[in-house]
Amino acid sequence: MNVDERLELATRHTQEVVTEEELRTLLDERDEPRAYIGYAPTGEMHIGHFTTMRKLADFLDAGLDVTVLIADLHAHLDDEKSPFDLLEARAAYYEETIRAMIDAAGADPEGVAFVRGREFELDEEYSLELLRMAAETTISRAQRAASEVVRESDSPKLGGLLYPLMQTLDVDALDADIAYGGVDQRGIYMLSREILPDHGGDAPICLFAPLLSGLSGGKMSASEEASKVNLNDSPEAVAEKLNDAYCPMGEREDNGVLEYVQHLVFPILDEHDESFVVERPEKYGGDLVYDSYEQLESDFLEEELHPQDLKNAAGEYISDVIDPIRTRLNDNPQLLADAYPEKYGDETSA
Numbered sequence: 001m002n003v004d005e006r007l008e009l010a011t012r013h014t015q016e017v018v019t020e021e022e023l024r025t026l027l028d029e030r031d032e033p034r035a036y037i038g039y040a041p042t043g044e045m046h047i048g049h050f051t052t053m054r055k056l057a058d059f060l061d062a063g064l065d066v067t068v069l070i071a072d073l074h075a076h077l078d079d080e081k082s083p084f085d086l087l088e089a090r091a092a093y094y095e096e097t098i099r100a101m102i103d104a105a106g107a108d109p110e111g112v113a114f115v116r117g118r119e120f121e122l123d124e125e126y127s128l129e130l131l132r133m134a135a136e137t138t139i140s141r142a143q144r145a146a147s148e149v150v151r152e153s154d155s156p157k158l159g160g161l162l163y164p165l166m167q168t169l170d171v172d173a174l175d176a177d178i179a180y181g182g183v184d185q186r187g188i189y190m191l192s193r194e195i196l197p198d199h200g201g202d203a204p205i206c207l208f209a210p211l212l213s214g215l216s217g218g219k220m221s222a223s224e225e226a227s228k229v230n231l232n233d234s235p236e237a238v239a240e241k242l243n244d245a246y247c248p249m250g251e252r253e254d255n256g257v258l259e260y261v262q263h264l265v266f267p268i269l270d271e272h273d274e275s276f277v278v279e280r281p282e283k284y285g286g287d288l289v290y291d292s293y294e295q296l297e298s299d300f301l302e303e304e305l306h307p308q309d310l311k312n313a314a315g316e317y318i319s320d321v322i323d324p325i326r327t328r329l330n331d332n333p334q335l336l337a338d339a340y341p342e343k344y345g346d347e348t349s350a
């Protein structure tokens with residue numbers, strides 16, 4: 001593969017690359033540059049996570065050395081989203097689910113390194129550099145950097161300010177050339193680009209995935225169950241969420257159904273050389289077969305493809321795509337029971 005091909009693979013379906021020139025140079029100079037993505041194990045994982053994660057398959061194909069950081073301490077630093085005594089259980093659930101997602105995306109999870117934050121974030125050298133950074137960074141700068149990520153509150157805690165500094169130090173500790181994440185991570189990594197060179201590291205090249213709409217229109221919300229498909233939702237639950245989704249005839253804006261078909265379903269179908277089939281009775285014109293998202297979208301915008309038909313088909317494809325992950329989680333109910341005892345604990349603790 002030449003540099004252009006690797007660049008195209010590494011950047012497709014992303015929203016922003018900072019900067020493409022730096023990335024090209026990196027790919028040109030190095031056969032196996034290092035990329036990482038971090039996840040703070042807080043709420044349950046959903047198809048938004050899967051969409052972001054799917055790109056790791058592209059990274060591996062482009063010859064990158066990929067690390068997934070399970071940022072356990074960050075999950076607690078962010079307004080105690082995860083209680084301290086649940087960090088290990090949530091980290092275990094995230095790691096297993098992420099492995100299943102990588103597998104379902106057509107890549108080999110064995111080819112990805114997994115690391116927990118606390119394995120290196122408590123090292124002396126790391127801690128010392130963190131204190132130096134804390135001494136130099138203003139509260140308002142740290143707050144601004146983390147504002148899209150750390151939960152807002154009327155009385156912000158110190159943990160949320162250390163959060164972006166530690167995320168910055170992680171880049172260096174993991175020796176990553178590339179930081180990848182949702183575009184909500186942008187503020188933090190722009191801070192990293194600015195200050196890391198003064199702290200013994202290099203400014204990371206950043207790749208940002210788009211943040212997709214929720215299914216009920218507007219942003220996907222962790223607290224709004226109907227707005228997202230969880231990775232352990234049954235086929236019936238997926239069908240129901242899709243059926244209730246916001247998907248007005250001929251409209252693209254805030255249309256989560258279209259976005260998931262574009263960013264999750266099509267890339268995975270492409271991987272298997274399959275097309276997207278919308279089954280329709282003969283009297284409504286018969287089946288529609290799409291080989292590309294662009295064809296599907298143009299039919300939808302021209303109102304050739306009815307929202308209900310799209311929802312039915314999208315529900316089945318999304319359900320198929322998450323099926324191997326659902327199976328892994330159902331085979332090991334203890335993972336969810338330990339990670340979210342209030343929601344799943346009773347089912348298995350008898």
Ligand SMILES: N[C@@H](Cc1ccc(O)cc1)C(=O)O
Binds near residue numbers: 037039040166167185
């Ligand atoms: N900020 C990321 C988690 C993360 C933590 C530390 C990192 O180094 C990278 C990413 C999130 O929102 O989930």
